[in-house]
Amino acid sequence: MQLRHAILGLLDLAPQSGYDLGRAFERSVAHFWHADQSQIYRTLDRLEADGAITTRTIPQQGRPDRRVHALTETGRAELAGWLRAPLEDLQPKEPFLARLFFAAPLGVDGILALLDEREAMVRAGLDQLRALPRPSGDLDALLRVATLDSGLQQGEAELDWLRSTRRMLEAQVAR
Secondary structure, three states, rough: OHHHHHHHHHHHHEEEEHHHHHHHHHHHHOOOOOOOOHHHHHHHHHHHHOEEEEEEEOOOOOOEEEEEEEEEEHEEEHHHHHHHHOOOOOOOOOHHHHHHHOOOOOOHHHHHHHHHHHHHHHHHOOOOHOOOOOOOHHHHHHHHHHHHHHHHHHHHHHHHHHHHHHHHHHHHOOO
16 A cells, blocks of 8 residues: 555545645544655645646635645546555564564663553554544445454554563563
8 A cells, every 4th residue: 555545545535635634644544554744745746746636726814725635537546446456465564563673682671661662652542543433324434443443453452462571571580
């Protein structure tokens, strides 16, 4: 998946400004796809250059003009093609696990501090996910709840793994 596909998917729901897309990422897909505002704007520029979206400028009083982006047929075709394409190979990149893999020089106290920091991050992420609305009704809502549940279950599983890792460390020290 590329960021452009996530943006095309969000624009398929409704035309939005770059700012609106940033908020949509935070409120809907942030637990599985991160994008900062500058990445969103750069990608919107490329999508427009590729003919996948159109942009309408709406003048505003006392504020910068609002640029609202909408899918074109080219954009809808690209989104449909991506949705139908074979799944991408898993290519995980998890900075925390990379750090933990090499953390032995920190000693047990340093590793426990690393685990504490990660646990706090996971708990904060779970709090954010639990605060999201759980839509109901149509197929779109069902899929949004399914991805939300995936994020919640992954967070809970990571907390279990962190507890298990902590117990293994403590057992190592006790020996």
